Each structure stands twice: as structure tokens, then as C-alpha cells.
Amino acid sequence: MQGYEKPRVIALGYFDGVHRGHQALMEKAVERAKQIGGTSAVFTFDVHPDSVVLGRQVPLLTANAYRREEIKKLGGVDEVIFGHFDEKMQHMDWRDFIHKMLIGQFGARWIISGRNNRFGYKGQGNADGMAVECEKAGIGYDCIDDVLVDGIVVSSTYIRQLISQGDMEGAAHFLGHPYTVTGVVEHGRKVGTSVLKVPTVNLRLPAEMALPPYGVYAARVLVDGQGYIAATNIGVKPTFVDGGAPTIEPHLLDFAGDLYGKLIHVELHKFLRPERQFESVEALRAAIAENVQQTRDFFHK
Numbered sequence: 001m002q003g004y005e006k007p008r009v010i011a012l013g014y015f016d017g018v019h020r021g022h023q024a025l026m027e028k029a030v031e032r033a034k035q036i037g038g039t040s041a042v043f044t045f046d047v048h049p050d051s052v053v054l055g056r057q058v059p060l061l062t063a064n065a066y067r068r069e070e071i072k073k074l075g076g077v078d079e080v081i082f083g084h085f086d087e088k089m090q091h092m093d094w095r096d097f098i099h100k101m102l103i104g105q106f107g108a109r110w111i112i113s114g115r116n117n118r119f120g121y122k123g124q125g126n127a128d129g130m131a132v133e134c135e136k137a138g139i140g141y142d143c144i145d146d147v148l149v150d151g152i153v154v155s156s157t158y159i160r161q162l163i164s165q166g167d168m169e170g171a172a173h174f175l176g177h178p179y180t181v182t183g184v185v186e187h188g189r190k191v192g193t194s195v196l197k198v199p200t201v202n203l204r205l206p207a208e209m210a211l212p213p214y215g216v217y218a219a220r221v222l223v224d225g226q227g228y229i230a231a232t233n234i235g236v237k238p239t240f241v242d243g244g245a246p247t248i249e250p251h252l253l254d255f256a257g258d259l260y261g262k263l264i265h266v267e268l269h270k271f272l273r274p275e276r277q278f279e280s281v282e283a284l285r286a287a288i289a290e291n292v293q294q295t296r297d298f299f300h301k
Helices: 020-036 049-053 064-075 094-105 127-137 156-164 168-175 191-195 281-300
Strands: 008-012 039-045 079-083 108-114 140-144 179-184 215-223 226-235 247-252 263-274
Touching: 008 020, 020 039, 020 064, 020 108, 020 140, 039 064, 064 079, 064 179, 094 108, 094 127, 108 127, 127 140, 156 168, 168 179, 168 263, 215 247, 215 281, 226 263, 226 281, 247 263, 263 281
Parallel strands: 008 039, 008 108, 039 079, 108 140
Antiparallel strands: 179 263, 215 226, 215 263, 226 247
């Protein structure tokens, strides 16, 4: 086992967004680890395989900087192993991936994968092949069937589609948790505080993430273990045109303080209205007041 004190139970997948299907894999890994006195782990890749294989960026449901933390928090596993996905990995024979990497390099004594998981060169490895090779190697294997919600298979692809439509409640239903943008609070242009008298915190949108439509959302902001409801704008603020990059700006309700430099999590719960250009600052102020009330009403429910 190459010096590992405990046998590893490894769940396989990319775990983007850590949706209900991913959670089922990790629940099984945690269960098996307890049974064999082992360590529960996730094996995933540092970049989405499609971005290397197809040469195009796949919009992600979790910011890269936060993936390890989110997988551990939502899956309850002991550790997350990131493999580097490059051309060498792309061309690795699927049997080598099992025997040389998962078992040889990482000490796998039990492997968990989804029914539709494909791995190795040209995706030639599948659940049936994995079962055969694990038996040959004398290690355990579980294949987890698709998780269905409302008769639909839970997948990152389907959840990205819901997010692109602004259906944040549908996305949360399939994720098992709200769609969340994580980042460090930066200095903005002070438009909210100085012009609108509505103080906001300013986050850069992670370039790799799947973007919901520009507009205003009822959100909850988590900071230092506390949660605050927030009317939150995503977009480029067309009423104050300056060609800036899109940002996410929560206006925290019932909060006073400086969050600059802090890591915050912005849960997007409901799409309230599209972003648009207002004819005056007064008209924008009135719209924001309405959005604040909508946010209060949503969370009061």
C-alpha cells in the first residue's frame, strides 16, 4: 500500500457543483471507509477533462479556488485528491488508471463510481470494466446508479442549463444546496455608497463559473459563520456605464461593517429582475427599494 497507514476508499468524478449525484457517491465512500477502517477520499482533476479533450472551456458550478473546501463540506469525505489532467492523462489506458494510479499510487482499497462514469483513453473505461479489474485486484467496488429528481437525471450539464435560464430554485433543487459564488471582497467604485446611498460589497465574478443572467437576485451572504440576506446585483451596472467587467454586488440587509478583504459566499436563491438601464438615479433607487422588499418577503416565507 506504499506506506499508507489506512486503506483508501476513493470516489471518482469531477464533482463540479457537488450535486445530489456526487453526494450519493461520497456518502457511499464514507460508509465503506467506516466499514473497513479506512480513509474516505475523492479523486478528481484540477481542470475539466473536456477543456483539454475538446479544447473549450466548460463553465463550472464551483469556483476553482473553492473546490476542495466545497467537496469536503458537502460530501463529508476525509480528503480530496486532485490529479493533473493533461495530454498524458488523456492518453492513459483505463486499466493503468485503475491499477497504476488509483491502486498503486493512491492506495485504493475500494473504489466508488457512477453508472455512466467514463475514464481512460477515449473514455474506454466504464463501470463494468471497473468491476472486473477491481475484482482481479482483490479490492472492493461499488457502482452508484443515476440519481433522479422529478424523473430527471441529476447532472452538472442540466444544472448549468437551469442557471443560464435564471432558475435558481430549480438549480438548488438538483444541487441539493443553493448555487453559490465565492470570492474575496474588493474595493468597488463606491457608486452604491456615494450615489445611491445603498452600500454594497463588490466581488469579481470567477471567470470559470457558469453565469446566471445579469440582474438582481434574492441572496444570502455567508461571512465568518454568519448569514445575512442581501439584494444582489450581477452584471455591469448599465446606468453607470464605464465598460467595467461584470461583478456581483450584494447589498446586505441589516448589516453594518467593513467586509473588504474577507472571503464571502453568496448563495443565489431567486432571480428578481433582469439588469437594465434606468433613466435616472431616482428611478434606480426606487427599483432597488422594491428589490430589497422582495428579498425580505422571499426569506420571510
